[in-house]
Amino acid sequence: MTIRRHGAGPGRVLAVMVGALFWGIAPSANAGALRILPVRIEMAAEKQFCSLTIANDDKAPATVQVRGFGWRKDANGIDLLDPDGGPVVNPSILSIPGGSSRLVRCSLPARSGSREESYRLIIDELPMATIAPGTVRTLLRISMPIFRAPSGAAPLLRWSVGKGADGRRTLILFNQGDRHVQVTAIDMTPAGAGGKVTRLDRGFYLLAGGRIDLPLESPDGDAISGVQVETATGPLAASTAVAER
Numbered sequence: 001m002t003i004r005r006h007g008a009g010p011g012r013v014l015a016v017m018v019g020a021l022f023w024g025i026a027p028s029a030n031a032g033a034l035r036i037l038p039v040r041i042e043m044a045a046e047k048q049f050c051s052l053t054i055a056n057d058d059k060a061p062a063t064v065q066v067r068g069f070g071w072r073k074d075a076n077g078i079d080l081l082d083p084d085g086g087p088v089v090n091p092s093i094l095s096i097p098g099g100s101s102r103l104v105r106c107s108l109p110a111r112s113g114s115r116e117e118s119y120r121l122i123i124d125e126l127p128m129a130t131i132a133p134g135t136v137r138t139l140l141r142i143s144m145p146i147f148r149a150p151s152g153a154a155p156l157l158r159w160s161v162g163k164g165a166d167g168r169r170t171l172i173l174f175n176q177g178d179r180h181v182q183v184t185a186i187d188m189t190p191a192g193a194g195g196k197v198t199r200l201d202r203g204f205y206l207l208a209g210g211r212i213d214l215p216l217e218s219p220d221g222d223a224i225s226g227v228q229v230e231t232a233t234g235p236l237a238a239s240t241a242v243a244e245r
Contacts, residue, residue: 033062034055034062034064034125034142035056035101036052036055036142037052038052039144040145040147041146042146043146043148043149044148044149045149045151047108047148050106050146052103052104052106053103054102055100056098056099056101059099060098061095061096061097061098062096064095064125065092065093065124065126066092066093066094066121066123067092067122068121069085070084070109070119071119073207073212075211076213077212079143081120081122087106087107087108087121089104089106089121090106090107106146114150115178115179116147116148116150116178116179116207117147117149118146119145119147120143120144122141123140123144124140125139145205147180149178149179149208153178154177155175155179155206156176157173157175157176157181157227157229158173158174159174159224159227159238160172160174161223161224164215166215168215170216171186171200172212173186173227173229174210175207175209175211180205180210181205181231182204182205183204184230184231184232185201185229185230186199186214187200187227187228188200188226189224190222190223190224192222192223202214
């Protein structure tokens with residue numbers, strides 16, 4: 001995982017590319033000897049507190065650090081993590097004996113808007129104080145999403161086709177709704193009869209109020225007349241198409 005720090009002081013944001021990212025719908029995540037339950041938390045708008053369990057399935061003890069961040073994404077799909085806007089975690093550093101587990105509690109900030117709020121917990125395995133000579137140990141990092149949404153919140157997808165900063169033809173996907181969507185693929189229907197549907201296989205979260213710019217392979221491809229998004233819960237049409245420009 002690579003972290004680039006932007007600025008300093010209050011309000012600073014980390015731009016993060018997560019390598020060990022567990023964003024599926026499985027009930028637990030296994031990363032080497034560490035096991036996290038659950039791998040994702042969804043909360044009602046009126047809730048403030050949540051918790052997770054970290055289990056150590058190894059024989060040796062493990063030390064883990066848990067940090068909370070506010071989470072948004074830029075138009076390139078890069079995670080932007082705000083260390084000043086995330087959940088308060090207790091304990092933030094914990095030792096877990098082999099074959100046991102620990103409970104971690106989180107307190108979310110007060111709500112500040114009507115849309116779903118998104119956060120991430122970054123869980124790092126810390127190096128041991130002593131390690132046998134010649135031993136190589138891979139330290140684990142897990143990124144876990146937390147969502148807090150009002151009742152009835154739903155995504156609302158719109159799309160357009162334009163050009164990116166590099167001049168490449170780009171599909172722009174907007175989520176103008178108040179809830180995130182977990183995208184697994186995108187189907188693009190060409191204008192005109194007899195055209196072949198093109199599938200873009202790419203998995204990502206599109207957060208409430210967010211957008212993502214997706215470069216298309218063909219700079220001179222057929223005009224697009226419709227977009228359908230495959231999600232973790234089924235297909236979802238981008239209901240309002242903006243004419244390609």
